[in-house]
Amino acid sequence: MQTAERSAARTQDTAVKNPKLPLQMRLHALETASLFTAGGRRIIADAASGVQLAAVLHELNETVLGRTLHIDNDGGKSFAVEVAGRRVLRVTSVEAVADPFDWSGVDALDESHRDELIRLIAAVASPGAEVRVAISALSVANDGSSKGLNVGVPVAALAEAVKVDLNSPPTAAEPVEAPIEEPVDEDAAVGETGFLDRMVSGLGPILVAWIARAPETEDRLFGPEEMVSHLAEFLDDEGEALVEQMDKLSPGKADPLCHVLGATMVEGHCVISLRADGAVLLGVIEGDATAGLLQAWNAAR
Amino acid sequence: MGVPERLQSVIGAFPEARIVAFADMSARTVLSSAAAEDVTQEHLDRLCREAKASFDDPLEGLAVQAFGDAYGAIVIDASAVKIFLRSEVESSDALCCLCDHSIDLGPFVAKIRATLEEISADG
Numbered sequence: 127m128q129t130a131e132r133s134a135a136r137t138q139d140t141a142v143k144n145p146k147l148p149l150q151m152r153l154h155a156l157e158t159a160s161l162f163t164a165g166g167r168r169i170i171a172d173a174a175s176g177v178q179l180a181a182v183l184h185e186l187n188e189t190v191l192g193r194t195l196h197i198d199n200d201g202g203k204s205f206a207v208e209v210a211g212r213r214v215l216r217v218t219s220v221e222a223v224a225d226p227f228d229w230s231g232v233d234a235l236d237e238s239h240r241d242e243l244i245r246l247i248a249a250v251a252s253p254g255a256e257v258r259v260a261i262s263a264l265s266v267a268n269d270g271s272s273k274g275l276n277v278g279v280p281v282a283a284l285a286e287a288v289k290v291d292l293n294s295p296p297t298a299a300e301p302v303e304a305p306i307e308e309p310v311d312e313d314a315a316v317g318e319t320g321f322l323d324r325m326v327s328g329l330g331p332i333l334v335a336w337i338a339r340a341p342e343t344e345d346r347l348f349g350p351e352e353m354v355s356h357l358a359e360f361l362d363d364e365g366e367a368l369v370e371q372m373d374k375l376s377p378g379k380a381d382p383l384c385h386v387l388g389a390t391m392v393e394g395h396c397v398i399s400l401r402a403d404g405a406v407l408l409g410v411i412e413g414d415a416t417a418g419l420l421q422a423w424n425a426a427r
Numbered sequence: 428m429g430v431p432e433r434l435q436s437v438i439g440a441f442p443e444a445r446i447v448a449f450a451d452m453s454a455r456t457v458l459s460s461a462a463a464e465d466v467t468q469e470h471l472d473r474l475c476r477e478a479k480a481s482f483d484d485p486l487e488g489l490a491v492q493a494f495g496d497a498y499g500a501i502v503i504d505a506s507a508v509k510i511f512l513r514s515e516v517e518s519s520d521a522l523c524c525l526c527d528h529s530i531d532l533g534p535f536v537a538k539i540r541a542t543l544e545e546i547s548a549d550g
Contacts, residue, residue, distance in 0.1 A: 378504065381504060382504065388494065416501075416533040
């Protein structure tokens with residue numbers, strides 16, 4: 127084993143034994159091999175890594191001096207943020223992301239923007255995407271001298287919300303569900319390991335609301351209350367017809383089936399019905415349904 | 428370029444696409460198709476029926492009520508991925524596609540959307 131490999135292995139071993147040691151993470155980051163695209167952007171998560179969201183949060187957290195980080199993916203989606211002191215100060219551009227939030231009117235971020243920021247990051251750092259970063263100086267207009275107090279959103283707050291440990295290497299096991307305002311029952315979204323649960327986990331933050339119903343068990347719910355209650359009412363009225371519709375679409379009635387309907391499928395909203403594990407899930411996808419749907423299905427199989 | 432050639436170009440660009448068929452949804456009939464394998468009329472008829480069922484109530488009713496007209500559907504089961512697109516110009520025009528699970532959905536949907544709109548525009 128070469129000296130560098132031994133050193134890397136030792137560093138990783140120490141980090142595993144004591145994952146809360148930030149200095150070890152800095153050292154590990156320095157020793158990690160880097161890949162670059164033709165345009166000079168550094169690849170921080172490849173398509174198969176499963177750590178896209180965690181990798182972006184680690185990048186943001188590495189930035190102590192003021193910098194602009196341009197994050198993009200191989201699907202053409204991108205955003206740029208100004209970061210300093212491990213805080214995200216400002217979103218300066220968003221491209222090809224179906225983002226209902228208007229960042230142009232926000233000169234200074236604070237923790238109230240946490241969830242919107244997570245949605246934006248998750249839209250670019252989506253499962254199955256190659257994610258890249260390029261770093262540049264802060265723009266002169268935004269160097270801090272001409273602005274008022276900007277407390278920003280601590281990267282640690284973002285990481286905590288999506289259960290990413292910034293003091294351990296990014297791992298594929300980290301959940302990527304974005305927090306939703308006023309969740310009906312957040313605990314119901316985790317803890318099971320069937321096909322349906324793996325699909326929910328694989329879809330991540332694009333699945334913004336859902337209800338899963340199975341015979342003789344309580345409904346499992348996730349998302350904003352007004353959305354979930356509408357889905358629940360629909361299932362009350364049309365549940366049997368929905369199962370019949372799925373039966374028409376697939377001859378194997380016991381096999382998993384996923385049915386998504388939307389205007390363009392790549393932006394706006396879609397509805398999703400999923401049959402698996404003797405349950406029916408009805409939900410809403412926000413953003414690009416084509417980006418993570420098949421990856422989630424293939425991973426859940 | 429005619430409809431068969433346009434459909435064949437999709438198959439050529441995406442080896443994971445096994446069948447691409449242009450259908451008249453109001454007549455529930457496949458008008459033209461291209462396939463990477465031998466397909467029977469039965470296969471095509473079933474694909475067309477599934478397209479019709481995917482754009483049917485109750486799920487379509489929910490989609491329309493919540494977000495407006497639905498022009499795209501994806502159905503995934505253990506055997507295949509089926510993608511159905513309806514034309515926004517000619518409501519009865521549709522493309523019905525059957526693909527392997529390895530298809531890259533984003534670029535594929537963009538390609539067949541463009542293909543469908545070209546076919547509908549040509550009348």
